[in-house]
Amino acid sequence: MLQLPGIDEPGVADDHLFRTAQTPSPRTTFAEPVRRMNMDSHDGPHLVEVTDRIVLTKDNAERISGRFQIRNVAPSNEAVLFKIKTTAPEKFHVRPTLGLLEASATGNVSISVNLGSNLRSIGHERFQVQVVIAPKDLLDGLNGNGQGVDGSSEFHGDLSRVWKKIASKETRIENHRIGCTLDSSISEAMISPSGANLVTMNEDEMRKGLKQIETRIVDSIQNEMVKKFTRIERLVYFALGLLVLLLASNFWSSSSNSEQYCHKKRKRYCRCRHIWKVRKNQHINSYSSDVTQGGFLTLMNDRCLKRYIPLAEISTQNVIQKTVRQIEDLVSKT
Secondary structure (H helix, E strand, O other): OOOOOOOOOOOOHOOOOOEEEEOOOOOOOEEEEEEEEOOOOOOOOEEEEEEEEEEEEEOOOEEEEEEEEEOOOOOOOOOOEEEEEEOOOOOOEEEEEEEOOOOEEEEEEEEEOOOOOOOOOOOEEEEEEEEEEOOOHOOOOOOOOOOOOOHHHHHHHHHHHHHHHHHHHHHHOOEEEEEEEOOOOOOOOHHOOOOOOOOOOOOHHHHHHHHHHHHHHHHHHHHHHHHHHHHHHHHHHHHHHHHHHHHHHHHHHHHHHHHOOOHHHHHHHHHHHHHHHHHHOOOHOOOOHHHHHHHHHHHOOHHHHHHHHHHOHHHOHHHHHHHHHHHHHHHHOO
């Protein structure tokens, strides 16, 4: 099977097909009239007639597209299979790429230029139509009754298997080459400043695309702001919790040191403190002699007063000094 160098099959996404019967085709307008072409690799009469050049024009949707026609002219009134290839499958969307033509039937193939394609090199691209007579034994297994268009995936799979079987048998295939050009109606405004012609989107599509991009950016910014605010809010709550704990701890400490705070275990201190204040208000000279004679020791031997009364509240310095010496003696003995 002969193939043009550098020609690849279009992608699977573009694999649409049709199946036509021997019915008159609807009236359509083509870029150029259908004319017979020389065969690249087929001896004998032509199997099909195809357009030798496709003129790509801009439609109302600002898309660049074109079409060409394939007509079954096999002298034996047999059905033919055809397959379409292109030198730039990334630039073109071809429908269909694989099809079946009954005897004397005509089919239309539409071609559209993908967005972002370089228009300057469009004139150098080519299409190839491969045609072969459909074997009757292989066509018996095809689904459908052969009437009208069948674009189902099941029919396409059957047709693909038939084509692979034909190719594996090294059947002689008729090849037709088709060129393409841009129509003069395509505005020069579509030429980019860098000099590379690119397929552009219309105004509505551009606005829609920009709006989608803007929406995505706004959503992304909002999500980031929400995350940051949530993080800051958690930190603030954590700081407030620590502050409350510190205040509570400080209040607890100050309350514990207060003279008015009487815990169950410190009731003795409060009672002894009250006793000491009452005794201090009395005239100290009335019992100073008792203190010097050991009365103060008796006073300090009291469990309550010995533990809780501060010595700093004794008014006489001499008494304080003597008391300290006596306490030191008691400690050294114990």
